[in-house]
Amino acid sequence: xxxxxxxxxxxxxxxxxxxxxxxxxxxxxxxxxxxxxxxxxxxxxxxxxxxxxxxxxxxxxxxxxxxxxxxxxxxxxxxxxxxxxxxxxxxxxxxxxxxxxxxxxxxxxxxxxxxxxxxxxxxxxxxxxxxxxxxxxxxxxxxxxxxxxxxxxxxxxxxxxxxxxx
Amino acid sequence: xxxxxxxxxxxxxxxxxxxxxxxxxxxxxxxxxxxxxxxxxxxxxxxxxxxxxxxxxxxxxxxxxxxxxxxxxxxxxxxxxxxxxxxxxxxxxxxxxxxxxxxxxxxxxxxxxxxxxxxxxxxxxxxxxxxxxxxxxxxxxxxxxxxxxxxxxxxxxxxxxxxxxxxxxxxxxxxxxxxxxxxxxxxxxxxxxxxxxxxxxxxxxxxxxxxxxxxxxxxxxxxxxxxxxxxxxxxxxxxxxxxxxxxxxxxxxxxxxxxxxxxxxxxxxxxxxxxxxxxxxxxxxxxxxxxxxxxxxxxxxxxxxxxxxxxxxxxxxxxxxxxxxxxxxxxxxxxxxxxxxxxxxxxxxxxxxxxxxxxxxxxxxxxxxxxxxxxxxxxxxxxxxxxxxxxxxxxxxxxxxxxxxxxxxxxxxxxxxxxxxxxxxxxxxx
Numbered sequence: 218x219x220x221x222x223x224x225x226x227x228x229x230x231x232x233x234x235x236x237x238x239x240x241x242x243x244x245x246x247x248x249x250x251x252x253x254x255x256x257x258x259x260x261x262x263x264x265x266x267x268x269x270x271x272x273x274x275x276x277x278x279x280x281x282x283x284x285x286x287x288x289x290x291x292x293x294x295x296x297x298x299x300x301x302x303x304x305x306x307x308x309x310x311x312x313x314x315x316x317x318x319x320x321x322x323x324x325x326x327x328x329x330x331x332x333x334x335x336x337x338x339x340x341x342x343x344x345x346x347x348x349x350x351x352x353x354x355x356x357x358x359x360x361x362x363x364x365x366x367x368x369x370x371x372x373x374x375x376x377x378x379x380x381x382x383x
Numbered sequence: 384x385x386x387x388x389x390x391x392x393x394x395x396x397x398x399x400x401x402x403x404x405x406x407x408x409x410x411x412x413x414x415x416x417x418x419x420x421x422x423x424x425x426x427x428x429x430x431x432x433x434x435x436x437x438x439x440x441x442x443x444x445x446x447x448x449x450x451x452x453x454x455x456x457x458x459x460x461x462x463x464x465x466x467x468x469x470x471x472x473x474x475x476x477x478x479x480x481x482x483x484x485x486x487x488x489x490x491x492x493x494x495x496x497x498x499x500x501x502x503x504x505x506x507x508x509x510x511x512x513x514x515x516x517x518x519x520x521x522x523x524x525x526x527x528x529x530x531x532x533x534x535x536x537x538x539x540x541x542x543x544x545x546x547x548x549x550x551x552x553x554x555x556x557x558x559x560x561x562x563x564x565x566x567x568x569x570x571x572x573x574x575x576x577x578x579x580x581x582x583x584x585x586x587x588x589x590x591x592x593x594x595x596x597x598x599x600x601x602x603x604x605x606x607x608x609x610x611x612x613x614x615x616x617x618x619x620x621x622x623x624x625x626x627x628x629x630x631x632x633x634x635x636x637x638x639x640x641x642x643x644x645x646x647x648x649x650x651x652x653x654x655x656x657x658x659x660x661x662x663x664x665x666x667x668x669x670x671x672x673x674x675x676x677x678x679x680x681x682x683x684x685x686x687x688x689x690x691x692x693x694x695x696x697x698x699x700x701x702x703x704x705x706x707x708x709x710x711x712x713x714x715x716x717x718x719x720x721x722x723x724x725x726x727x728x729x730x731x732x733x734x735x736x737x738x739x740x741x742x743x744x745x746x747x748x749x750x751x752x753x754x755x756x757x758x759x760x761x762x763x764x765x766x767x768x769x770x771x772x773x774x775x776x777x778x779x780x781x782x783x784x785x786x787x788x789x790x791x792x793x794x795x796x797x798x799x800x801x802x803x804x805x806x807x808x809x810x811x812x813x
Contacts, residue, residue, distance in 0.1 A: 233655070233656055241630055247627070247630075252622075265626075267438070269437065269438065272659050274437065275659065275663075276662060279663070280667070283660070286403035286404070286664065287404045287405070289718070290401070304401040307400060307401075308401045308402045311410070312403060322426055322430035347438075348434065
């Protein structure tokens with residue numbers, strides 16, 4: 218673990234875990250409240266949305282530092298060492314470029330939301346704060362990719378830390 | 384058409400350079416959109432897509448079902464399921480492998496992930512199979528194949544993703560998976576039967592259990608039944624939406640894991656973080672795919688494909704058969720999630736234009752994903768089993784999954800030939 222990991226991973230992990238648990242609790246309380254007490258959580262809908270956005274973006278640097286992005290690794294076993302290192306450098310650089318650019322665009326969007334003073338409909342939360350957080354976490358992901366670029370690449374073992382979808 | 388194909392080619396080139404899928408799709412989508420419209424519009428589009436996907440209420444179903452699955456895995460419900468299945472089937476030839484399949488089906492009813500199911504049963508059902516002298520081909524094959532029932536029997540991550548991409552009702556998709564899931568379980572057991580008929584030494588019988596033991600074992604699976612009835616029953620009856628069902632399911636699984644003292648603080652936090660990581664990984668690739676689809680929709684490709692398919696208007700099954708063949712072939716080499724994210728936006732309009740039910744097509748997609756997951760050379764379930772059972776060679780797993788692959792292809796043919804199998808139950812929903 219580098220200094221970057223030590224600074225980022227535990228803190229973001231704790232935040233992510235808390236957000237995930239809150240989201241579960243919120244949904245349960247909302248349903249139970251609606252059926253048994255005839256009183257759903259005020260603003261439950263928009264709270265869920267904000268929790269979702271926050272937890273996805275908080276998870277991104279964590280995924281990146283573990284090198285868990287889904288990649289075509291069909292030829293990992295047969296790629297010569299020099300080519301493998303080159304691929305790693307190019308791929309992470311491209312990734313850093315993408316996420317960096319996206320962080321900047323999200324920042325512009327946040328500024329726009331702030332200028333219009335947009336708030337959520339029920340709770341009146343200033344949505345720009347969330348957009349700023351999304352942008353910063355995306356920038357942190359870009360930074361994480363730069364850190365990963367300087368690490369020796371790991372050849373992927375099929376089946377380890379594997380695909381989420383299926 | 385040319386532009387669309389060029390985009391796909393560029394994506395493949397980047398992907399094989401080892402650029403993560405999400406970025407590869409995003410980059411091509413961005414530059415393609417910039418080329419078709421303008422750079423400023425493309426820059427606005429990617430920010431918009433990212434922001435809105437993050438804040439989409441319906442997508443909260445994804446982390447919640449993932450969390451439910453992760454709690455269920457820790458709650459050790461798999462062992463009871465296996466034991467119950469064993470008391471009924473263990474004395475038959477190949478009975479332990481059939482028990483694996485049936486227990487996987489039961490586990491699939493509370494867990495939406497094929498990989499988690501295969502990983503769980505590598506630990507639960509391999510040791511007894513080894514003890515009774517089962518050959519590794521049969522043991523590994525049945526676990527890898529049984530795992531795929533995790534996504535066909537509701538809940539299912541793949542159905543959720545398909546539902547989100549095509550705006551199909553996720554609750555209906557879930558219910559549609561039940562009957563094909565039962566047929567799949569039977570077909571996979573038939574594959575076990577066939578393997579042990581060819582080679583009776585591959586799966587010697589275990590001990591016979593009396594009815595008292597069977598009933599006793601059944602009583603222990605009440606938690607699984609309760610969770611399934613609560614979540615899927617609740618969605619079917621319309622008590623709550625799929626999102627709410629996912630939240631309730633996660634809460635229920637959390638309560639069970641807690642009650643069984645399977646959740647020390649460290650494990651609890653790890654489960655939460657693991658679920659967030661999986662969610663982020665999934666959303667990354669989902670956002671990439673949406674950006675890519677935004678570009679593809681600006682090209683003539685979707686319309687061209689539709690025109691082409693409409694030539695088969697009188698024999699629509701031919702178009703569907705062609706799509707199935709394409710998927711089975713792609714599934715051997717491609718990672719399945721990327722495969723459907725990339726192709727469903729292209730095929731979905733074609734299939735619905737031919738008059739097919741979107742819910743039915745969702746089940747078809749799940750089945751081709753299942754086939755892909757156990758198709759050599761690249762099948763995630765094969766890798767998972769190989770990784771957890773280190774003493775088995777990858778070649779053994781490859782040989783072990785082939786009969787099960789045939790069984791799932793038969794399932795695909797059945798569902799294509801009789802769409803009612805998928806559409807019957809959801810027909811009763813509002």
